Amino acid sequence: xxxxxxxxxxxxxxxxxxxxxxxxxxxxxxxxxxxxxxxxxxxxxxxxxxxxxxxxxxxxxxxxxxxxxxxxxxxxxxxxxxxxxxxxxxxxxxxxxxxxxxxxxxxxxxxxxxxxxxxxxxxxxxxxxxxxxxxxxxxxxxxxxxxxxxxxxxxxxxxxxxxxxxxxxxxxxxxxxxxxxxxxxxxxxxxxxxxxxxxxxxxxxxxxxxxxxxxxxxxxxxxxxxxxxxxxxxxxxxxxxxxxxxxxxxxxxxxxxx
Amino acid sequence: xxxxxxxxxxxxxxxxxxxxxxxxxxxxxxxxxxxxxxxxxxxxxxxxxxxxxxxxxxxxxxxxxxxxxxxxxxxxxxxxxxxxxxxxxxxxxxxxxxxxxxxxxxxxxxxxxxxxxxxxxxxxxxxxxxxxxxxxxxxxxxxxxxxxxxxxxxxxxxxxxxxxxxxxxxxxxxxxxxxxxxxxxxxxxxxxxxxxxxxxxxxxxxxxxxxxxxxxxxxxxxxxxxxxxxxxxxxxxxxxxxxxxxxxxxxxxxxxxxxxxxxxxxxxxxxxxxxxxx
Numbered sequence: 001x002x003x004x005x006x007x008x009x010x011x012x013x014x015x016x017x018x019x020x021x022x023x024x025x026x027x028x029x030x031x032x033x034x035x036x037x038x039x040x041x042x043x044x045x046x047x048x049x050x051x052x053x054x055x056x057x058x059x060x061x062x063x064x065x066x067x068x069x070x071x072x073x074x075x076x077x078x079x080x081x082x083x084x085x086x087x088x089x090x091x092x093x094x095x096x097x098x099x100x101x102x103x104x105x106x107x108x109x110x111x112x113x114x115x116x117x118x119x120x121x122x123x124x125x126x127x128x129x130x131x132x133x134x135x136x137x138x139x140x141x142x143x144x145x146x147x148x149x150x151x152x153x154x155x156x157x158x159x160x161x162x163x164x165x166x167x168x169x170x171x172x173x174x175x176x177x178x179x180x181x182x183x184x185x186x187x188x189x190x191x192x193x194x195x196x197x198x199x200x201x202x203x204x205x206x207x208x209x210x211x212x213x214x215x216x217x218x219x220x221x222x223x224x225x226x227x228x229x230x231x232x233x234x235x236x237x238x239x240x241x242x243x244x245x246x247x248x249x250x251x252x253x254x255x256x257x258x
Numbered sequence: 259x260x261x262x263x264x265x266x267x268x269x270x271x272x273x274x275x276x277x278x279x280x281x282x283x284x285x286x287x288x289x290x291x292x293x294x295x296x297x298x299x300x301x302x303x304x305x306x307x308x309x310x311x312x313x314x315x316x317x318x319x320x321x322x323x324x325x326x327x328x329x330x331x332x333x334x335x336x337x338x339x340x341x342x343x344x345x346x347x348x349x350x351x352x353x354x355x356x357x358x359x360x361x362x363x364x365x366x367x368x369x370x371x372x373x374x375x376x377x378x379x380x381x382x383x384x385x386x387x388x389x390x391x392x393x394x395x396x397x398x399x400x401x402x403x404x405x406x407x408x409x410x411x412x413x414x415x416x417x418x419x420x421x422x423x424x425x426x427x428x429x430x431x432x433x434x435x436x437x438x439x440x441x442x443x444x445x446x447x448x449x450x451x452x453x454x455x456x457x458x459x460x461x462x463x464x465x466x467x468x469x470x471x472x473x474x475x476x477x478x479x480x481x482x483x484x485x486x487x488x489x490x491x492x493x494x495x496x497x498x499x500x501x502x503x504x505x506x507x508x509x510x511x512x513x514x515x516x517x518x519x520x521x522x523x524x525x526x527x528x529x530x531x532x533x534x535x536x
Contacts, residue, residue, distance in 0.1 A: 034381050127364035130324045131430075132353035133381040 022136065022217070023210040026144055029137030036142060043146035047108040047209075051154065054103050059158040062099060063165020066090055070166070071174045083176050084184030087166035088159075092193045096158040098250050101204035104154060105242040109212035112143060113238035116216025117231035125217065140213045144206060151205030152198045159197070196257050203249055208242040215241070276338075277302040277434060277466045278323070283332030285315075285322055292318045294490035296332070300434075300483070305460055305467045307477040309512065310487035316470035317361070319487065320438050323468070324358045325349060336434075354382055357427035357465075361439040363419050365411040365426070371398065372407035375426045382430070397429040398422075400459070416444075420452060428463050435460075437469040441476065449473055453480040474513060478502065486512060 030036065070086040116139060119125050128135040163185060170176040215238035219230045222237075278300040285293040292315040300306045310316045321327040323334060325343045334341045336352055343349045366374050376394040379385055385393070398404050401421040411419055420440065427435050437456065441449040453476040460467050470487075471477055477484060478498040486494040486501070488508045494501060501509060 122367075123360045123362060123364040124366055126326050127358070127360060127366075130326065130353060130356075130358035131378045131382065132350045133378065138381065 033137035039142035059161035063162035067166035067169030085188040097200035113216035117219035147205035155201040
């Protein structure tokens with residue numbers, strides 16, 4: 001019993017160390033990878049443009065629900081005028097960075113893990129290594145660099161459409177004055193809130209994309225699964241671990257900044 | 259259609275001009291040893307084939323040489339200098355002078371044939387775009403794939419994919435090319451064509467080739483030297499003529515396996531006929 005707990009713990013610690021080395025190696029390869037920016041542009045397209053619809057849809061509905069729920073709660077205290085404060089602070093401080101990251105994990109992160117898993121299976125990653133090309137630098141570094149831009153940008157977009165959704169349900173459907181709504185938004189959000197929001201977005205971006213890349217890259221190491229099953233296991237693990245990491249990191253960052 | 263073989267002078271392994279030397283290489287997975295002290299010398303400019311039954315450790319040997327697997331013990335020397343794969347400079351310099359042709363080709367399915375071939379030049383050299391373009395097209399045309407430069411690997415036939423993988427392997431003008439089961443899963447005609455293609459371009463480009471396979475007939479015809487890997491050890495190393503006349507029991511059983519199969523089948527047929535007659 002003690003032996004198996006010890007072996008499990010050692011296994012996890014070794015895995016964490018390996019993950020840290022993988023991320024460090026990928027970031028370090030920025031200076032050694034040739035023609036990097038063309039691949040960064042492609043990653044920007046994959047993570048940014050292709051994930052745009054899901055961010056717009058989820059952001060709008062999140063704002064709509066926040067406006068609706070917020071209105072009925074505030075109405076009890078006769079404070080409907082503070083709807084803009086509730087929607088904007090909820091979005092900027094918590095919901096936009098977390099939900100945008102989860103959506104990006106679901107779309108771009110899972111696709112990345114599956115793509116790398118298939119490349120591992122078909123020996124494309126081994127082929128890069130035998131050519132003297134850094135497989136981390138070629139496959140992972142552009143995705144990590146793109147995440148540094150895409151996650152904050154998508155989060156900002158999520159906030160914008162969320163605020164618009166809040167105004168749609170609060171003002172258009174429930175009768176809060178639009179001027180009151182938007183002026184309370186303007187007064188409520190301060191530069192510290194925006195900084196916290198962007199810090200979370202950048203952290204989640206680096207964390208989730210490196211987790212997804214790590215899982216796909218090492219799909220061959222998954223115990224008891226090979227081939228297509230290993231790829232599906234790697235993709236599932238990537239999404240689950242990334243989602244948990246987003247929520248855990250959110251708690252840690254919030255507790256330091258609050 | 260099998261391409262004609264160009265004539266070439268046979269390298270002499272007795273001159274001691276070895277490009278690659280492997281000494282006492284060991285590799286195991288868990289408690290199972292796969293390579294148990296493999297020693298092998300590959301003469302410069304030769305086409306050397308490592309034969310062996312499935313599971314003998316041929317692919318593991320090749321992967322250890324290409325730094326895909328880390329050997330547990332032993333020494334690999336290239337041009338007389340011992341390789342240290344932990345030293346990035348030594349490792350990268352070796353890898354840039356070698357190429358590896360995978361059993362499944364390992365082509366990048368999201369890149370066109372041209373981009374597949376240009377990739378090693380783009381990533382490992384400081385050549386300009388024009389030079390990369392001309393060298394990649396030259397390699398594609400050498401392998402008769404010039405008209406397919408814009409095609410993705412999935413749009414090409416199996417044989418064309420094999421040629422594309424060879425074009426990518428030779429575009430960097432390597433001194434040594436490793437071939438992992440290049441004829442696996444092919445019919446006899448295509449096996450001949452692949453061996454002929456390797457021999458043709460080896461003579462044309464001048465690289466040293468190390469092939470692992472279990473196709474005896476093609477290997478004996480096309481190779482300069484042959485080694486037999488059995489249970490993780492090299493039990494024969496010599497010329498194809500020496501292999502054909504060797505009295506070593508493992509060589510004999512491997513070489514004469516079609517005859518042994520024929521004899522077994524004849525025996526079975528006789529046994530089936532005998533009870534009917536009685």
